[in-house]
Amino acid sequence: MEFGLTQEQQMVVDTVREFVEKELYPHEAIVEAKGHVPAEITRDIRQKVLDMGFYAANIPEQFGGGGLDHVTMTLLERELGRASQALSVIFGRPSNILCGCTGEQVEKYLNPAIRGEKIDCIALTEPDAGSDVRSMKASAIKDGDDWIINGTKHFITHADEADFAIVFIATGEEETSRGPKKRITCFLIDRDTPGFEIRDGYQCVSHRGYNNSILNFDNCRVSSAQILGEEGCGFDEANTWLGATRLTVAALAVGRAQRCFDMAVEWAAERKQFGQAIGKFQGVSFKLADMATEIQAAEYMTLGAAWKLDQGLPADQDIAMAKLYATEMLGRVTDETLQIFGGMGLMSELPIERFWRDARVERIWDGTSEIQRHIISRGLLRPLGA
Structure with a gap:
């Protein structure tokens, strides 16, 4: 497996990250306050994604989509994970199962979904x-x-x-x-x-x-x-078509954890107590070291599972491991980040408490952590007849 990104993959990462920071971050506070994404913001984001040519990047080329491979799509999802879920979903990844459409279904459902005309x-x-x-x-x-x-x-x-x-x-x-x-x-x-x-x-x-x-x-x-x-x-x-959705959850978790971690590092370097930056205290610096290690481990697991899919290798167990570890890692990272921020971490003036709240559902939807452990243990025991 190649660990370096291709030129195309780096372009995808850079483009999507810039889009997320410029077009999605500014609307997060509005979404939190209103509890929904205003229709005009939805239309604006969707049109900009269409104009960039990134809409339906997950759909294979033969069906009219962007045709990104699993590794590149995982990198894209990782970058989208940095933003509010309500906003990042507008980026436009129609359900792959629509590729199973036949006959009149193609023009009624699949093609309009790829063109961003139907959700x-x-x-x-x-x-x-x-x-x-x-x-x-x-x-x-x-x-x-x-x-x-x-x-x-x-x-x-x-x-x-x-x-x-x-x-x-x-x-x-x-x-x-x-x-x-x-x-x-x-x-x-x-x-x-x-x-x-x-x-x-x-x-x-x-x-x-x-x-x-x-x-x-x-x-x-x-x-x-x-x-x-x-x-x-x-x-x-x-x-046939939805096997990688749990991989998407893992990738989103990695991206969200990285954004949270970046804020924790910056705060630890700037916040001073007892005459020095709190990052110099072992109680904080060791937290940062553990968080960095876990984020990197989750990212490699997620990309490794995506690589197996691209190679046509069995990946169910790897995807379950990635989803399990990345989502539980996200819970630990958001909690430790909040701890580093102290009381301010719980205040709505900062997004830390949102990261903390948002992280909890990841261990439940698209298969609970318990279901992932079942998939993993079943894969270990079945070859032995157990």
Whole structure:
């Protein structure tokens, strides 16, 4: 694995970092105060990303996207991680699962998403189905060439801005060697479909402005033409196209930790107590040393997993390790940074308390730390028949 960046990768890093600092940082206080991103700011950011040619950089070239490889995309996500999640999401990375679109779906959903004309969201989690997604209760019954959907999804981020939802629904059961198993199907459902309601979700302490929503389906009728992939094969589509989403979380965590750490170092060098910079005290300097070590370790793990994906090598275990370590590292770094800042770290005049709050959700969404440990340990034990 090459540790140096190519000229293209360095250009991506430099361009995105400059964009984040110039176009996203100035709006963070507004988002924190309002609890949402004003529409005019969203339009401005999206258009600037489109003008730069970076919109849909994650989508393969054959589908009309930027076609960045996993390592380069991970570097891009790392830079976006420095900014507020509510603002960085506007940078435009449509869900890769849309690459599974066929026929009329391509021009109705995939192409508009790549052009920035339509926004998608993914709806999987339910009140009684979090990590155990097979226990979902939202279901669809076939009626001729249509499906009648009933049920609820929650914790659906970005649904408040979405033009359509990528929704996973149970469409029956099938017998397996381990007993009955629900057939999960992926549907593309437009926002204005009768019987489909998107309403405000819960107040969350993490990522203010990046809101979650509740999706209700009440006898919502959709055509079979809106199935993404094949009936009962929703997880196959997800595994084909969404495998790297946890890697994205890891990369964002590394970027956010680095920004937080940079502020901690600067504060430790400038803040004076007992006649000297607090960074000269071992209690602070050792914290900085540990933080720097952990951030670098998380970054190498994340880039290593991305490299494996680019080489076509099995990477599930590596991605789980990266997501687990990077998100838990972020929690430690934000907490130690707050400690270094002391009482000022908890004041809203500085972004430290926001970093601290925002870090907590990373160990939960896209698979909890416990789920990542399950994936890792399963990979260790299965070859031994355990």
